[in-house]
Amino acid sequence: MSLYTFAKNVLAAILFPVFRIQVIGKENIPGQGPVIICSNHISNFDPPVVGITSPRDIYFMAKGELFEKRFLGKLLLKVHAFPVKRGMKDRNALRTGLEILKEGNTLGLFPEGTRSKTGEFGRPLAGAGFFALRSEAAIIPCAIIGPYKPGKKLKVVYGPPMNMEKLRHSKASAQETADAIMQEIKLLKENHSS
Template identity: 75%
Template sequence: MSLYKFARAVVAIIFFPLFRIQIIGKKNVPKEGPVIICSNHISNLDPPVVGITSPRDIFFMAKGELFEKPFLGKLLLAIRAFPVKRGLKDRNALRKGLQILENGETLGLFPEGTRSKNGELGEPLAGAGFFALRSNAAIVPCAIIGPYKPGKKLTVIYGEPMDMEAYRAAKSSAKDAAEAIMSEIKILKEKHNS
């Protein structure tokens, strides 16, 4: 068993009962081919939660500073995370992300780039739009709803894959594509938050 599978199993055993995790729309994540899962970002625990609720193994970008700590850096690499320099156009991270998708794997992104302090959706960065336009990946919007409090229910919703072909054909900007993805996340959030 890989370290990724082991870590995922351990986290699932702890998190599912602790946060009473409910998953909606898991079948919307394609079983094969490149996939980008784009989620809102409300906690540092979002990556492991998306990781244990998705039917696919996921590669996540993580801020570069985390990889500077020797043990943590090695651990993150072992569980399929890779570094990105925030606030800069990190060509290595962009290339790595595209390579993951070219290999038919799953890339996990948080379009806002940083956690929301109040739980409200923030403005997306262009990154998610870049990967959506530059790959043939299925774009799956994901909404995480609920507080990360023991005993309170946390809901993870996977929406239907978005068709980005019109955006590619129109040569839309990465920012426009990212905003379209965020609007789908917003729709999921509002639909299931009532």
Template identity: 70%
Template sequence: MLYRLGIFLCLVILKTIFRIKVIGKENIPSEGPVIICSNHISNLDPPVVGMTSPRTIHFMAKGELFNNKWLGGLLRRLNAFPVRRGMKDRQALREGLNILKDNHTLGLFPEGTRSKTGEVQRGLAGAGFFALRSDAVIIPCAIIGEYKLSGQLKVVYGEPVPMDQLRSEKASAQVVVDQIMNEIQKLRDIHKNNSN
């Protein structure tokens, strides 16, 4: 209930302020486990991805946000769960895998932190771990533009990242996340200067 209310408020406020255009959301499967992997340029990225996706998303968020009891409780009610950065957080890995096992959608920002330049950075291996340890469909997402009144923000969902060969070859998590980030970069390159 709170998640849906949050999505409604984001649609009313953010979509109007930043003139958000959504492309390719039909690429997101309507059922089954899905991982949406996006580049990260602003603290507003999670609500923007959440409001433009046709599916409810469970976001992995930095653990520091949950240190405040009130904020942590609110984030939990908004389907977010914590991950401790800079270390192997087994609890977060289990929680992410359980979300996918239950055929839900997991939202990740593989870069781990916001890009100061707006350019796509190299991703961390965590996204590759979830991709390899599940049967989830991997959807790349590119957030393009700036969060400013005079511009337009695009949220582009690409076609699923091919995973069959990577899984059969038992590719490393880093190889997988590099492929995912390449797909995000391609979306950004195609749509950055495209007015459509």
């Protein structure tokens, strides 16, 4: 058993009962081929929660500072995280992400780039749009509907793959594409918040 699978099983055993996680639309995630899961970002728990609710193993970007600690850096690499320098264009991270998708894997992105402390949606960065336009990946919007409070129900909703044809045909920019992805995440939240 890989460290990723072990960590996923342990976290699932803890987080599912603590946050009473309800997963909706898991069947929308294709079983094969490159996939990008794009989620809103409301807590540090978001990456593990998306990780344990997805049927696919997910590769996540993590802030570069975490990899400066040798032990933690090695551990993060083993659980499919890779570094990104925040606040600048990180060509290495972009290349790594595209390579992950080229190999038919799943990339997990938080288009806002940072956590929303209020739970409100922030403006997405262009990165999610870049990966969506530069790859053949299926784009799966995901809404995490909180709050993260023990005993309260947490919903993780996966929408159907987005139709990217219109965006590609109109030669949409990476920012316009990221905005369109964010809009899908907002709609998922609106439709499942009751």
